[in-house]
Amino acid sequence: MVARADNAWQGLPRVENLPEYVPPGRLGARRREAAKRQSQKRPAPRDPRMLRAIMPAVMEASEVFGVPPESVLGRDQHQSVVRARFLAMSVCRERYGWSTTEIGRAFGRDHTTVVHALQASCGALRKTDGR
Numbered sequence: 001m002v003a004r005a006d007n008a009w010q011g012l013p014r015v016e017n018l019p020e021y022v023p024p025g026r027l028g029a030r031r032r033e034a035a036k037r038q039s040q041k042r043p044a045p046r047d048p049r050m051l052r053a054i055m056p057a058v059m060e061a062s063e064v065f066g067v068p069p070e071s072v073l074g075r076d077q078h079q080s081v082v083r084a085r086f087l088a089m090s091v092c093r094e095r096y097g098w099s100t101t102e103i104g105r106a107f108g109r110d111h112t113t114v115v116h117a118l119q120a121s122c123g124a125l126r127k128t129d130g131r
Contacts, residue, residue: 050106054092061088073107086117093118 055069062069065084072084085107092103093114100114107114 046106046108050102053096054088054103054106057088057091057095060091061085086121089114089117090121 058069058072061084062072064087065080067081067084071081072088089103089107092098092106100111100118103114104111
């Protein structure tokens with residue numbers, strides 16, 4: 001009976017380049033590794049003209065939150081730095097009327113990050129106003 005089952009597989013074409021089987025317990029580790037590789041990618045180069053334009057907003061936000069302007073433009077993810085970056089992004093939106101794509105290019109981020117920043121800063125203002 002076992003011999004017949006082996007013979008059944010012999011006539012089928014051989015499939016190459018199948019994805020590696022990942023046991024369910026290892027999915028989290030794979031995702032963490034992928035996220036780590038993604039975070040190590042360098043951001044897109046900034047346009048010097050846009051950088052000059054956002055510097056007043058970055059300086060204001062860094063003074064309000066007491067963080068260095070370099071960290072607002074960098075990859076630091078401490079809460080105070082992220083809040084300062086979000087504030088600077090929302091100031092750019094209000095002051096210059098830039099699209100989220102333009103703000104993202106200026107800060108070396110994706111436009112979806114800017115959308116999140118605008119929503120988060122808007123929500124923070126609502127909380128402080130008591131609405």
